Amino acid sequence: YRDVFHIAEGENPYELEIALIDDLKPGEVPVLACGKSGRIAPWGSLLTTASIARGASGCITDGLVRDIKAIRKLFFPVYHGxxxxxxxxxxxxxxxxDIPVECGHVRVHPGDLIVGDADGAVAIPRAIEDEVLARAFEKVAKEHETEAALRRGEKLADVFARIGVL
Known part of the structure; x- marks a missing residue:
């Protein structure tokens, strides 16, 4: 979880940006909505380093990122535009x-649960968090069951008819 913030074109971005990074709590994920601008790269290796030191879990922005080689060496997940x-x-x-924003065509509210992996990231509203997570874990269990059946040599059509998950 992390406060969501909006980045607009302007003169000096640093005051609030620094305050937000310095205020990160362990496990939080800052969401930087840049209006999908191809002119703004608000995230780089220095913000990554500071966020790691604060215990953040990653970053999401629909803007650009810079210093990508350095960020990758830090193994810090950054989802970017x-x-x-x-x-x-x-x-x-x-x-x-701390306002709702549109980030990468997704409405994100302060306090939403951010979950990400190598395939991407999602924002889950707190009001439905338990339901969404329960359904996700059910699907993962069925995917594991499907994979095990396929490894045993069962036909995909038969496995799908029985389990219903691809």
Missing amino acids: GIGPLDSKGRGVVAAI
Whole structure:
């Protein structure tokens, strides 16, 4: 969980951006909504390093990221809208904190659960968090059952007819 914030084009992004990073709690995931701008790369290796030191679990932005080789070496998950060298200075400013935002075509609210893996990330509203997680774990169990059956040589059509998950 982490407060969500919106980055708009502007002069000096650093004051609120620094405060947000310095205030991260263990397990939190900052969500940076940049309006899918190809001109703003608010995230780089320094924010990654600071976030790791605070115990953050990752970052999501629909903006660009920079220093991607350094970030990958840190094994810190960053879901982003692209890679580019343009930092925020003179291009973006943190315009609002702790508000619902649209990030990568997804509405994200403060306090939403962020879950991600190598395939991507999702935002789960708190109000339905338990239901969504229960259904996800059920599906994973069925996927494991399906995989085991396929490894035993069963036909895909038969396994799907019985378990109903692909």
